[in-house]
Amino acid sequence: MKITVIGLGYIGLPTAVMFAKNGVDVVGYDVNKKVLTALNQGEIIIEEPGLKELVKEVVNNKKLRGVNEIGESDVFIVSVPTPINEDKTANMKYVKQATESVSKHIKKGDIFVLESTSPPGTIEEIILPILSKTGLNIGEDIFVAYSPERVLPGRVIQELVENDRLIGGVNEKSAQKVKEVYSVFVKGNIYLTDSKTAEMCKLMENTYRDVNIALANELAITCEEMGINAWEVIELSNKHPRVNIHQPGPGVGGHCLAVDPWFIVEKQKEGEIIRMSREINDDMPIHVLKTLKNILKNKKAKIAILGISYKPNIDDMRESPIIKLIDMILEKTNYRLSIHDPYVSKFNTKIEDIMVDSVEEAVEGADIMVLGVNHDKYRDLDFDKIADLMNVKHIYDTRNFLDQQMLEKLGFEVTLLGRG
Ligand SMILES: NC(=O)c1ccc[n+]([C@@H]2O[C@H](COP(=O)([O-])OP(=O)(O)OC[C@H]3O[C@@H](n4cnc5c(N)ncnc54)[C@H](O)[C@@H]3O)[C@@H](O)[C@H]2O)c1
Incomplete structure (x- = not known):
């Protein structure tokens, strides 16, 4: 099996390394030439504990190398950025570019996986229209799935292996095929579903936390107005066996919690809580x-x-x-x-x-x-x-x-x- 990983950042590079470490022939493609040059010298330009040593090992063993162009492969894994636009919608430009590039090389029997955090419906609305242009039958000739990453920076190497993984296939056959691929190194449970559900799961995991932090922040502001100590309220309320009020604070940051909920909001026709929570935390x-x-x-x-x-x-x-x-x-x-x-x-x-x-x-x-x-x-x-x-x-x-x-x-x- 040959795997091509497209986008060698905090997610793509460790993923490529884990496959390579487990005996798969892996090539990595990135638009940033510095990433490729470093990789081919067994070096990295990002910080992640344990990654440098592993990269050196798999590059020396000739199991992983950086390439200037995408070529033929059995599996394509896309892990390019999905930043947020000024208007709080997802910028899917890089995902589209990467999929267009893959579509020139994908052939019968190949597997396509999107790992980038994306709005629900991305596989159906963005990926499939591009891959369909190849004339290949989706789900029969080529197998397509969304598989989100839920690793914590600083523990990526460990969590890639140990965390449970979701695979959302465009059909069951696709999900099964992709499961076989990740089974090479994943020791956690692998759960299969459809692509839109998997896309929503990834976003909802971070949204759950964001909304709960907003609730704690609203409690904090209300307590300040009413002369109550919110921290004591939280401590005592959380003695209830089914209550887990989160911690308030000066706001929510990071590239996941502060961003992912907007990817749901942009797709909602109705619904207020997710948007309002984002606004409460942003304020x-x-x-x-x-x-x-x-x-x-x-x-x-x-x-x-x-x-x-x-x-x-x-x-x-x-x-x-x-x-x-x-x-x-x-x-x-x-x-x-x-x-x-x-x-x-x-x-x-x-x-x-x-x-x-x-x-x-x-x-x-x-x-x-x-x-x-x-x-x-x-x-x-x-x-x-x-x-x-x-x-x-x-x-x-x-x-x-x-x-x-x-x-x-x-x-x-x-x-x-x-x-x-
Ligand atoms: N970093 C995390 O902790 C984390 C966790 C879960 C999910 N994610 C998601 O994973 C995705 C990737 O995140 P990341 O942190 O690895 O990003 P990153 O910025 O570290 O890396 C992305 C890489 O993709 C490259 N790239 C951009 N466009 C490309 C293209 N068209 N073809 C090939 N390469 C291209 C960039 O040069 C960069 O090296 C995002 O959707 C992110 O939201 C990240």
Whole structure:
């Protein structure tokens, strides 16, 4: 069996590697020449634990190589990006391009799999019309399926193998054929369904979390208005065996949770909750700024923000709500800002000039410190020293992460997102 993987990013490359590691002849195609050059030297240009070593091994063993053009293959796996447009619809340009390229080489007996996160109906409405132009009979001559990726960055190698996998075939024969392909390395259960169901499952997994976070955020805002502590409400409500209220915060970021629900919204004729949840979560930075404005009477006050990535202990800033907060402060207020994040290199940001290398530098002379991201490294800061350095001893914890009793003993006033 020869497999061609189209799009060698965070998903495509590890997938190609797993097949190659299990004895399959794999070629990888990418429009980015740097990816191919690196690959053929046994190198990678992305960060993922364990990937570099595996790439070296399978390239040395001649089981995986990068190619400048797509050619004949038994299986084609497409894992190109599906970014979001300005109008919140999915940009399917890369998926269309990749499928057009495959359609020139696909022959009787071949298998086509789409892995890119896509709106429900993509296989039927975008892929099949392109592949049908070959004159081959879909589901009889060539086998087509959607198989979403649900891996967590940082654990991709492990999760590719261990996670359960969904395969949505255009017919049962397609689903079965694709199952045989992935069985080469997948140790989790493989569930078969139709393509539209599989497309919706992938989106709904992230939407479920986004909607539940929106519910927690709405609870937080309501509790602030009513003088209740939302965190206590959540803790006590979750003692109920069938309740699992999520955590509120300054917003939802990342390239999945903040994006995928829109791919459902664009296809909905009716329905409000998914769109409203996205809007609630997107508006949380506005709520944080409103709170800051209520606290800070001096319009030129200095705000120190700790943490800008979209989740703790990583440097990924995609769709980060704290970046949105910073943009708003810079555009709409005269506050002075000082930003720190132990994971983010200031040279990778557009706010290089206000990013500093230490927490001490950030808080010096500050009128408030905002805890934006709950990086583990922020748990044991020297708050004695911070208290000495700040102009006003006030901390706004948007994550319920810091030890409030300890802070209050040191003389800090603590504002907590969600506590009225
Ligand atoms: N990264 C994740 O954690 C994750 C998780 C689940 C699903 N997904 C989905 O998987 C898909 C791929 O994501 P990713 O993170 O690997 O993206 P990525 O940006 O890391 O990689 C995509 C690669 O595709 C290449 N490419 C673009 N157009 C191409 C074309 N026409 N032909 C060949 N190559 C092309 C790019 O150069 C890039 O190297 C997306 O739909 C994404 O939403 C990603």
